[in-house]
Amino acid sequence: NQLINQYxxxxxxxxxxxxxGNIGAVARVMKNFNLKNLTLIDPxxxxxxLEALSRAKHAKDILKKAKIKPSSYLKSRPTLIATTSQLGxxxxxxxxxxxxxxxxxxxxxxQKVSILFGSEGNGLTNDExxxxxxxxxxxxSPNYPTLNLSHSVTIICYELFQQSEDKTATQF
Numbered sequence: 001n002q003l004i005n006q007y008x009x010x011x012x013x014x015x016x017x018x019x020x021g022n023i024g025a026v027a028r029v030m031k032n033f034n035l036k037n038l039t040l041i042d043p044x045x046x047x048x049x050l051e052a053l054s055r056a057k058h059a060k061d062i063l064k065k066a067k068i069k070p071s072s073y074l075k076s077r078p079t080l081i082a083t084t085s086q087l088g089x090x091x092x093x094x095x096x097x098x099x100x101x102x103x104x105x106x107x108x109x110x111q112k113v114s115i116l117f118g119s120e121g122n123g124l125t126n127d128e129x130x131x132x133x134x135x136x137x138x139x140x141s142p143n144y145p146t147l148n149l150s151h152s153v154t155i156i157c158y159e160l161f162q163q164s165e166d167k168t169a170t171q172f
Contacts, residue, residue, distance in 0.1 A: 024055025025150035082132035097137035
């Protein structure tokens with residue numbers, strides 16, 4: 001009896017991913033936490049390359065079902081959450097970003113939500129962030145606040161999974 005994550009309608013969107021290994025790692029972590037909707041916006045690499053498929057391990061199905069879309073696709077999302085490591089600077093939009101735990105108080109478990117992660121090199125632009133309904137920030141050391149793409153996705157997927165009522169947890 002396979003359990004379904006109540007946030008299973010959540011879509012993970014990667015903006016212009018350029019590293020096949022990161023795409024594969026994202027698919028793998030999505031599978032770990034019962035998420036299945038992956039969208040790639042203007043990818044700069046082949047998400048079905050040997051490197052991506054190898055890194056995905058048993059999540060190849062997520063890679064094979066991934067949607068490839070242009071950036072205009074972001075405007076069609078009913079609830080778009082965008083991630084950023086930049087806080088309140090002249091570069092970033094003047095918004096107060098929420099943490100992963102705070103985001104969960106703003107969305108329902110049955111709501112269609114898309115979570116947008118920036119490109120590996122530059123993150124999201126202000127134009128891309130301006131499309132978001134909510135901005136998300138994962139607190140980390142100010143000495144090195146930018147997380148690897150797949151690590152960021154892992155933290156968010158974990159938080160969603162922890163809030164799901166129908167999860168199983170490994171007991172130690």
